[in-house]
Amino acid sequence: MSASMSVVNDEILIEEVRSRSILYDKSHPSYYLREIKARVWREVSQALGCPGQGFTLRWKNLRDRYVKEKNKYIPSGSGYEAVLPRWPLMGIMSFLDPYIKTRQTSSNMSEEPLSSSLLDDTLPTTSVATSSSSLDNMLPTTSVATRDGVNVRFTFAFCV
Known part of the structure; x- marks a missing residue:
């Protein structure tokens, strides 16, 4: 399968998941109910015309990649200049933004250095x-x- 064909299939998978918020919205009443989510993943599989459970892993990989790519462009305060996103699925995955919580980063560096007398x-x-x-x-x-x-x-x- 070529890379462009893979992107097309990924886009179709993303659209199918997007139409079923139970698969990405943790505030959905049934998000933590495994049986219901398994049924919804079977619906996604049928909509794509491919039996199997590989879609859950592919979705997880896509979501993780999106979060990783998105975090590359958040200013860290380290003086790093952000570069425009190059991953082709950034735009289509942006519907996840309200559902992704970024973690607070911390540093082992103090705000003010200790004086030598201290x-x-x-x-x-x-x-x-x-x-x-x-x-x-x-x-x-x-x-x-x-x-x-x-x-x-x-x-x-x-x-x-």
């Missing part, structure tokens, strides 16, 4: 006591200065 104040320092007056003095301790200037001391004991 970093220096929060670094732990380790010291080992050399006095042998008590067991506590022989254990390694770590002191951490917090932002508000409070020193916190940790003592570690290891059993060997």
